[in-house]
Amino acid sequence: MTFYGRDLAHVHDDGYGDVAAAGAATLLEALRDAGIDGGLVVELGAGSGVAARAFAEAGFDVLGVELSEDFVALARERAPSARFVQGSLWDAELPECAAVASFGECLSYATDPRAGRAGLARLFERARAALRPGGLLIFDVMTPSGARDVGWREGPGWIVCFAATEDTERRTLERRIVVFREAGDGYRRTDEVHRVVLYEPEEVGADLTAAGFEVRRLDGYGPGLPFRAGVAGFLARKAA
Secondary structure: OOOOOHHHHHHHHHHOOHHHHHHHHHHHHHHHHOOOOOOEEEEEOOOOOHHHHHHHHOOOEEEEEEOOHHHHHHHHHHOOOOEEEEOOOOOOOOOOEEEEEEOOOHHHEOOOOOOOHHHHHHHHHHHHHHEEEEEEEEEEEEOOOOOOEEEEEEEOOEEEEEEEEEEOOOOEEEEEEEEEEEEOOEEEEEEEEEEEEOOOHHHHHHHHHHHOEEEEEEOEEOOOEEOOOOEEEEEEEEOO
């Protein structure tokens, strides 16, 4: 199964980097408020390196974990001082760090069968073990909303069409994506299907608390990017 192949990775990099940029700004502000001005930031689902570059420019070391080979190639170009590992975030090694971040609903993707509430709770435990005292965990996930999302978007040399169908009983969502990207005298078409786990925000908060975090729900990343319906964000601090 293709997951963010070269065309969709290009589209996401070109037209959808605002979430990672705003998320990085939110985490950097929270780190400053916590008196943390250096150390390692681990980003799970690093995408094309938008957030990684922001962390590096702010003086942090960066380790990005990303499943898509095409995303990793883009990220290494954008943030050459960061280190990127291609692989699943569900079993990635988490070294001692100041923060763990995941932007753009990466923890909801079901490309790995370990995705789901039990896997997420184990990830919280791993993150807490890796974080320094007072370290931060920031992320967003998709939640049940009962919505069917259909639309399209265009940019220079590309058009992306998408349709998402939610299964409320199974708490899953299937998103079908078609990309048309300019190639030679015409457009090349690529198709991807992404399956997503939907999490109840109250359960996520409870699992964070059980793992030893002080939890705060976020309305969005910064004042300029509120979460859309069906997305919940969290900023958690490793409790003493």
